[in-house]
Amino acid sequence: xxxxxxxxxxxxALSSNGQTKNPFLSLKxxxxxxxxxxxxxxxxxxxDKKGQxxxxxxxxxxxxxxxxxxxxxxxxxGDKKSYGQVTAMCFDPHxxxxxxxxGKIVRHILVCMDCNALRSDIDIPAQHQDKQGQGxxxxxxxxxxxKSFRQFLNALLIKYNFSHQIKDGSMFDK
Numbered sequence: 001x002x003x004x005x006x007x008x009x010x011x012x013a014l015s016s017n018g019q020t021k022n023p024f025l026s027l028k029x030x031x032x033x034x035x036x037x038x039x040x041x042x043x044x045x046x047x048d049k050k051g052q053x054x055x056x057x058x059x060x061x062x063x064x065x066x067x068x069x070x071x072x073x074x075x076x077x078g079d080k081k082s083y084g085q086v087t088a089m090c091f092d093p094h095x096x097x098x099x100x101x102x103g104k105i106v107r108h109i110l111v112c113m114d115c116n117a118l119r120s121d122i123d124i125p126a127q128h129q130d131k132q133g134q135g136x137x138x139x140x141x142x143x144x145x146x147k148s149f150r151q152f153l154n155a156l157l158i159k160y161n162f163s164h165q166i167k168d169g170s171m172f173d174k
């Protein structure tokens with residue numbers, strides 16, 4: 001019996017090797033809205049510091065995401081395999097994913113498909129790949145989205161007829 005228990009523990013340890021804690025798997029929410037939006041001005045934010053939607057952005061479309069889709073998204077957004085690529089410098093997001101609980105915003109994510117960057121208001125450990133620098137200001141070369149994660153997000157953009165889908169010839173999708 002001890003050998004079986006030891007083998008089971010070893011198998012679990014090996015299967016989670018290289019994985020990091022996914023903060024979205026324990027997130028409490030009752031609704032998720034995807035926003036197709038246009039930032040106005042230099043601030044690309046969709047949500048302000050008080051946890052409210054910014055009124056100076058142009059919201060083109062909003063869709064409440066179904067449970068199955070958001071469960072799949074939550075698994076992917078916190079998975080190390082969803083990252084590891086580089087990003088460009090623009091960060092002009094047009095996709096916002098906002099989690100609500102009892103009508104209040106609890107978390108949000110911004111995505112720029114053009115520069116391959118995803119930014120969350122909570123740290124996503126899976127993005128921490130290819131660390132560069134020391135001290136208080138390290139950065140990560142591999143925090144950009146993987147090709148498969150981009151394709152997953154792009155399928156959602158197509159499904160909901162959102163703007164800023166992957167453009168033909170994008171350097172991130174070759």
